[in-house]
Amino acid sequence: MESSHPSHPTPSSRRAASSSSTAGRTYADALEKLALLRSNRAVTHLFDRPAAPAGSGRGDDDLNAAAIPEMLGWLRRAGYSPQDLCRMRHIHVAGTKGKGSVCAYATAMLTRYHRSSEDGGARVGTYMSPHLVSPRERIAIDGQPLPQDIFASAVFEVWDRLSEAARRDGVSAAEADGPASKPFYFRFLTILAWHVFLSRGVRDVVIECGIGGEYDATNVLPAEAVSAAVVAQLGIDHVAMLGDTVEKIAWHKAGVFKRGRRAFTRRLNGQPGIMGVLRARAEEKGAELVEVRDEDVEMWGGVEGPLRGGFQKYNQALAVMAVREHLGLCADDSALLRDTPEVILEGLGEARLRGRGEIVDDEDVRWYLDGAHNRDSIEGVATWLAREVEAGESLILVFNQQDRDVSELLVDLIHAMEARLGRRDVFGHALFSTNEIKRADDGEQAEDVSVQEKAASTMRSACPDCEVYTIDNVDDAVAEARAIAKAKGGRQKVLVTGSMHLVGGVLRVLEPESLL
Missing domain, CATH: 3.90.190.20 (Mur ligase, C-terminal domain)
Known part of the structure; x- marks a missing residue:
């Protein structure tokens, strides 16, 4: 779940920690720039306003409907188009709980697979949120947060592109260089992640939705850029933005389904309302919904690793099936777990998340x-x-x-x-x-x-x-x-x-x- 970015160290302590040496462009300076951006909490609070009076011309649905066009605009200002994102293939993960675990498992499996194969130079990019200690945790390559110097350089590259776009639009220099010409925090970090991955030749990406799915900033991905989608565990969260029932929330999460692509979720036999929504959304989007049965997961049993808890085998199963789809290691759905290659299972057991076990x-x-x-x-x-x-x-x-x-x-x-x-x-x-x-x-x-x-x-x-x-x-x-x-x-x-x-x-x- 995306939240407002955590408080950062004071400027003096940040400067002491900087590893970038360019005057005015240090890692500490990059953190200061990010701290100027509107927080995600400030944006989500827009949905907490009283309902607009009839005839006012303002509907809260407009906030959601404008999200994707706005994000596409910011992407273009940063010098990228949706087609640029098709140079990468993404496993796109949505859900209320378990998103982070699914992303960690998928990242570990892909990294281990590439290191053991002939394309050992292939790299895996991961974009997740929120972070516990450092914003660098959100953008990782081969499971490792970006080094300070690379992170700082990327922040200023994207910042400068957005500033230049604002100046071309006639915005004054002072305003163009400031935060007013920039998207809010999560959107900026999302663009930053894609900028880093494209700049460094990353082709395999695991990406986590911030809030929801249909209107999430990450969902500007076209179908051609997505190899598989996952909807992890669902629950009540962000009611003002996503709705006050699990069925309404499921509608939003299923927004990551893409035409001609497979989407994986756990079959919830006791919640027909949720499954009905997911199935209807898959049909609407032209996606193939693969429902992972609990009995298949129980028979498989999962893999022991640092991310503990009996529930994790369900997250593991979703990640395994998405990774196999991503890599083209296809098989009959009932055998996807049972016949998983050993190298992928080894990666599964290596998955880690900060603050989890x-x-x-x-x-x-x-x-x-x-x-x-x-x-x-x-x-x-x-x-x-x-x-x-x-x-x-x-x-x-x-x-x-x-x-x-x-x-x-x-x-x-x-x-x-x-x-x-x-x-x-x-x-x-x-x-x-x-x-x-x-x-x-x-x-x-x-x-x-x-x-x-x-x-x-x-x-x-x-x-x-x-x-x-x-x-x-x-x-x-x-x-x-x-x-x-x-x-x-x-x-x-x-x-x-x-x-x-x-x-x-x-x-x-x-x-x-x-x-x-």
């Missing part, structure tokens, strides 16, 4: 980070962590969840750990933090910690012997966890979970310079 060693602490934020993913975290816990060992928990019921998710974690380890005292200390990185300055309003207090109360009831803290910023939460670990002695284990925003904040505190 990630371990970071730091001084007296081994940090276990996973942005699990629903019951299924929390179950996966518990299975992963239970393998790491020694008999009688006590862990430190850092937890938050701002968008869902924090107490319900916390109880899910406690019960899941108890089911696997046979005891409820796994966490000796629990720190409930907001997602804000820094403590509020003097004179600023302190962060609301009512959610954290609710979680703390739940923890005291469920685990009376656990020492509980509420903290209003991530920086202090990390410092407190380190202090507790030091006092206990030895290498202590800390689980950070419940929210991708929290995990991203902790990573930024732990690695202030490494992924700017």
Whole structure:
């Protein structure tokens, strides 16, 4: 899911981290340029306005309808046409949940396949969102974020092209060089990704929708540029933009279906409304919808890897089928999983995502980070962590969840750990933090910690012997966890979970310079 771009380091700290040496064109300068762009949150908030009065001439549907023509205009201003995008072949991924995992799996499989074949020089581009620590995470080649110098150069190349287009349209020099002549953040990064891939000869691309599909910035891709589409798990999200039912949201997600191309999704036998929408949209678009059956996935079983959770085998299955379609390794649909080449399965087991099943060693602490934020993913975290816990060992928990019921998710974690380890005292200390990185300055309003207090109360009831803290910023939460670990002695284990925003904040505190 696309969200507003996270806060960046201060200009002074960014300059210290820069690796580009051209005066005024450093990596730090590139980050400053990006920070000037309208955030995606500001754009999505346009849909939160009260309904327009009858006869006003303003309909919120117009905001969606204008999206693709606007994006095509920005693409042309940057010097590209939709036909230029046909020089690449894209696996286009939409969905409410699981998009990132499908993209990570597809990237790993394609990268491993090319490295083991005669075209070992072929490269795989990936465009995903949002990022946890650095915007460079969004644009990767062969699974690696762009280096700072390449990212910075690309930002200024696209920025200059858009500025020049504005000057040709008669815009004053000052306005043309500024953010007013640029698209909002997600659109700019989308164009930036294509610019990088085309400039560097990338031909295989895995691309994730930001929000929806039909009107998403990535959906200017013509059918000739798409090898396969995927609609991952669906749910309620971005109601103002996409609708208030899963069926309405499914309509938007299926917008990535393309004429003459295959689209892969999980067959939901218990949700005929969703499947009816997806099938109707496939017929409307002239696409072939391939419905992956749960029994086939269960029989196949998936591949164990760093991205944990029993649900991941469904994301793996969608990725495998899309990659086989992309590579032309076709077979009968029922055999696509069963007869998958070994080299592709090896890649599947190598897929990684920052903040998902990630371990970071730091001084007296081994940090276990996973942005699990629903019951299924929390179950996966518990299975992963239970393998790491020694008999009688006590862990430190850092937890938050701002968008869902924090107490319900916390109880899910406690019960899941108890089911696997046979005891409820796994966490000796629990720190409930907001997602804000820094403590509020003097004179600023302190962060609301009512959610954290609710979680703390739940923890005291469920685990009376656990020492509980509420903290209003991530920086202090990390410092407190380190202090507790030091006092206990030895290498202590800390689980950070419940929210991708929290995990991203902790990573930024732990690695202030490494992924700017």
